[in-house]
Amino acid sequence: MRSFAPVLTAMMALFAGAPSWAGSTDKNVTVGITLSQPGGSGVTPVPPSPAQPQRAGVCYSRSLSEKTGASVQVVCDSGQFVSIEAVPGQPFLGVHGGAFRYSMSIDRDRSVYEAAAKDPFGWRTGWGTVTMLRLYDVHAAGPGDYWADRPLELLVSF
Amino acid sequence: MKRILTATAIAAALTAGNAQAGNTSGTFTVNVTLTSACTLSAVTAVDFAYTSLQAAVANATGGGFSVSCTNTLPYTFGLQAGNGAATPPGAATIAVTDNAVNLNYSLGLSAAGATGNGAAQAFSVTGTMAGSQAGTCAAASCTNGAATNKIHTLIVNY
Numbered sequence: 001m002r003s004f005a006p007v008l009t010a011m012m013a014l015f016a017g018a019p020s021w022a023g024s025t026d027k028n029v030t031v032g033i034t035l036s037q038p039g040g041s042g043v044t045p046v047p048p049s050p051a052q053p054q055r056a057g058v059c060y061s062r063s064l065s066e067k068t069g070a071s072v073q074v075v076c077d078s079g080q081f082v083s084i085e086a087v088p089g090q091p092f093l094g095v096h097g098g099a100f101r102y103s104m105s106i107d108r109d110r111s112v113y114e115a116a117a118k119d120p121f122g123w124r125t126g127w128g129t130v131t132m133l134r135l136y137d138v139h140a141a142g143p144g145d146y147w148a149d150r151p152l153e154l155l156v157s158f
Numbered sequence: 159m160k161r162i163l164t165a166t167a168i169a170a171a172l173t174a175g176n177a178q179a180g181n182t183s184g185t186f187t188v189n190v191t192l193t194s195a196c197t198l199s200a201v202t203a204v205d206f207a208y209t210s211l212q213a214a215v216a217n218a219t220g221g222g223f224s225v226s227c228t229n230t231l232p233y234t235f236g237l238q239a240g241n242g243a244a245t246p247p248g249a250a251t252i253a254v255t256d257n258a259v260n261l262n263y264s265l266g267l268s269a270a271g272a273t274g275n276g277a278a279q280a281f282s283v284t285g286t287m288a289g290s291q292a293g294t295c296a297a298a299s300c301t302n303g304a305a306t307n308k309i310h311t312l313i314v315n316y
Contacts, residue, residue: 025198026244026313027223029237029283033206033302035259035293 196227196274196316204285208261210293218263218285225281225314227274233316234271235281241309248313258305260294263287265310274316283312 204221227233236248251266268282294300302308 021246021315022194023196024244024246024313024315025196026238026246026311027198027201028241029201029221029265029310029312030203031206031218031254031256031263031265031285031302031308031310032203032220033208033256033259033261033263033287033305033308034299035261035295035301036207036209036299037295037297 192228194228194231194316196225196231196233196314198312198314199224201283201312204265204283206263206285206287208287208293210295211290213289215289216287221283221285223281223283223312224278226276226278227316229274229276231274231316232271233274233314235267235269236313236315237265237267238311238313240307241311244311244313246313247315248311252310254307254310256302256305257307258302259300261287261291
């Protein structure tokens with residue numbers, strides 16, 4: 001019959017080697033994280049002024065810069081903020097088509113915009129639904145180059 | 159008269175003197191039971207500042223705490239994710255995904271433990287956050303203030 005003595009001895013040695021804490025005490029550790037967007041200005045978009053009452057289901061934006069290629073952040077009535085911007089150094093072309101709608105010209109007649117807003121399939125996206133604004137250089141690049149022919153404003157609906 | 163005064167003085171002196179017939183002595187033992195203990199200070203918050211998709215590892219600041227233990231009493235530290243009841247001895251490091259900003263981080267300790275010297279000994283909870291994490295943030299910057307898993311437990315075992 002095989003003896004279990006060596007096994008028992010080994011187990012006892014293991015138990016003897018285990019730490020035997022007399023006690024313990026503990027405290028909470030709180031972890032705080034601040035997550036920032038790369039290159040983010042920290043500027044928070046603001047809802048429209050009282051003259052432009054906020055409407056449900058609509059996102060609003062304001063320009064953070066009027067420089068060529070500037071991008072803006074938008075705020076929706078849900079309280080979520082959305083930032084759409086080009087990859088640094090890359091053209092911002094990927095937004096055309098697909099789920100996005102856009103206007104290739106600007107119409108400063110608000111009544112037209114508001115009328116268009118009632119038509120979800122209109123060629124314009126209604127006023128107040130701007131989710132990204134891209135400003136192009138409005139200065140003529142040369143003879144025959146007219147700024148109005150360029151896409152001055154890009155409206156994105158989502 | 160003078161003779162009476164002298165006799166009175168001698169009698170008084172004899173009365174004031176130590177008139178013990180003998181003495182004996184014994185010893186006694188003083189038993190002291192010292193219960194070793196450690197006290198742990200509050201732990202300052204462990205703070206991360208992270209820019210989405212940053213390449214470099216982010217190291218946390220804060221996390222300082224002090225331990226006071228009985229002289230010569232060895233003790234070790236352990237960490238436990240969450241703020242539930244402590245289950246000693248805890249782990250040397252813990253990995254956590256913050257459920258508010260969706261960033262992974264790990265917490266460790268500046269030392270595995272030490273030996274008490276009766277005075278406060280300073281240590282810190284360390285934190286690292288790997289680079290190239292996007293995180294979740296619907297604004298220019300976010301904090302994990304709403305996270306439900308931002309509090310963890312530091313355990314001192316002795």
